[in-house]
Amino acid sequence: MKVARPRRREGRQEILRPAEGEARWRFALDGAGDGVWDWDGSADAMFFSPGYKTMLGYGAEEAIGDSFAAWADRIHPEDREGVLAAVNGYLDGTLPAYRVEYRIRRKDGQWMWVLARGTAVARDGRGRPSRMVGTHADITARKEAEAALKQSESRLRIIADHLPDSFLFQFVVSPDGEPGFAYLSGGVEEMTGLTQTEVLQDPLVLFHQMDPAMRPAYVEAEAASARDLTPFAMEFGILRKDGARRWVRVRSAPRRQADGALLWEGIATDITDQKLSQLLLEESERQFRSVVENAGDAIYLHDAEGRILLCNREACRSTGHALGELLRMGMAELDPGFLDGRNILAMRALEAGQQMSLTATHRRKDGSVFPVEIRLGLLRAEAPRQILAVVRDLSEREQLHESEVRTRKAESLVLMAGSIAHDFNNLFQGVLGYLEVARARAGGNAPLIPVLDGAQEALQKAIGLSWKMLDFSGRGLLDVRRMDLESWLPALLAVLQLEAPAHFQLDLVLALEPVPPIQGDPAKLEQVVRAVIDNAREAAGDRAGRVRLRLSTDFCQDRPGGDSQGFWPLARPEGPATVCLDIEDDGPGLPREALPLICDPFYTTKELGRGLGLAAAVGILRAHRAGLHLFNRGGKGLGLRIHFPPSGA
Secondary structure: OOOOOOEOOOOOOOOOOOOOOHHHHHHHHHHOOOEEEEEOOEOOOEEEOHHHHHHOOOOOOOOOOOOHHHHHHOEOHHHHHHHHHHHHHHHOOOOOOEEEEEEEEOOOOOEEEEEEEEEEEEEOOOOOEEEEEEEEEEOHHHHHHHHHHHHHHHHHHHHHHOOOOEEEEEEEEOOOOOEEEEEEOOHHHHHHOOOHHHHHHOOOHHHHHEOHHHHHHHHHHHHHHHHHOOOEEEEEEEEOOOOOEEEEEEEEEEEEOOOOOEEEEEEEEEOHHHHHHHHHHHHHHHHHHHHHHOOOOEEEEEEOOOEEEEEOHHHHHHHOOOHHHHHOOEHHHHOOOOOOHHHHHHHHOOOOOOEEEEEEEEEOOOOOEEEEEEEEEEEEOOOOOEEEEEEEEOHHHHHHHHHHHHHHHHHHHHHHHHHHHHHHHHHHHHHHHHHHHHHHHHOOOOOHHHHHHHHHHHHHHHHHHHHHHHHHHOOOOOOOEEEOHHHHHHHHHHHHHHHOOOOEEEEEEEOOOOOOOEEEOHHHHHHHHHHHHHHHHHHHOOOOEEEEEEEEEEOOOOOOOOOOOOEEEEOOOOOOOEEEEEEEEOOOOOOHHHHHHOOOOOOOOOOOOOOOHHHHHHHHHHHOOOEEEEEEOOOOOEEEEEEEOEOOO
């Protein structure tokens, strides 16, 4: 490299200055913290301040060699060429300023870093600097810090390139919105299947790998983070270059640069295994909750003191309490015997994996009680202990047992009633014949005719009663035909409405979709509808009353057991669908214990001698192979639901 040769000047080497201000100049140089130099462009004379000498480890008055060559010799060999190039560049006008960092040798032989800055204070006739003044600042500490930082960054990048399932990045968005990666570690290829070169050439290729359904949320979250300069974190799915699906978690922090660019520094981590485990756990929990929620038994999770921590839908249904109410209650409020010493000791003796069963009585919200069987298990042994209680409502089992007993009794009664009615009907027919003969032979005996007519009328009522008993037994004669209830019911209700008092209203609601026809005896079914409506009308008395009939198709929604309430005198017909006739009144309903009795022969809450109407209706429906469901409508009256098998079923 060509180096401009400093001019040699004759005479003393001391740099001459005007006498005016010389003392002030020297005083300033002696007190300067940085090393100050003054060079007039000659090869021999360079002035160095006492601070410069001290910085290099020399005494203030010690000679250090103040020629240009001596100064150049102190420069580190690796830096010398660059420093001289900077000097030449400034002298010949190529560089606008003289500013260079280099290493210089101290008196003890150690190298130190300096920042040299200089400026021309005089120029020759061609405009070239003829005299320069400048400083040397000690920047060794900064250079060592930069070297340490560079070494740390180098180590960090080495580590980043070998991070398992992760990659580091620096993503820059320029002031004009141009995106690009300032840094990208090698782990990107393992995670995405794309090389560093592919990603650096197209910074948005990673965004295109993202699950399209998650992109709007990602863009929105990233925009909010950029706006507020807050940390960004998100999990999303990606499709690798080879087609494999992975889950990624990105965490980064935005930082605004001096030029207005936005720098994102962060890490992307493959969390596929963790995410799959989480999804499997969530699915397992979802299935567990689904099993618990749809269980046929009430399930409670409570602590050792009986505070309810969790319960399912059946617990709410069986007790009549809302979920929020149960979670504020204790088991002692449901089970009056919960705090019995025997029960408390039994629960305390439970060990993990052990189960026990006991029977108890639970109380509903309305104050009624029902028998239950409780199976207890210890879900958590350590404090606070948690006990899982599976509670089975035994009232249905008891009702079923009672129903079976009643059914057996009813079958005996039906057989007996049918036989008696048949035999009595034969006798009545004979008596009726004799009365007709007696009336014919009475001739003109006027006083006898009314007596015979009264006897004949009473006998006709007895015959009607025997037919009702035959209907109750299901052995009455049926004139079965194909019936369209949608057209038959409106005509029947029009007649019944004319017969009803003005304050009693009959309503009919038909399904939106047509219902199938049935096989039935119109006269017998009219008897059933009349019996039900007559009961509702008599229950209403003198007050305004209403009966609503609703015709629909039931697709196994109303079945014995489960959520069904009330009493089933006749089981629902088998089959996927039934023609359903609901008859509901707006009366007070019946006590729970009276519901199974209203279909018994001669059971009545009115005067004696009544009560065969519903019993006969049950027999008629039995002969039609129909089902019958009776239930209270929650204080809104009594409901009766008839299930007819569709025609052809």
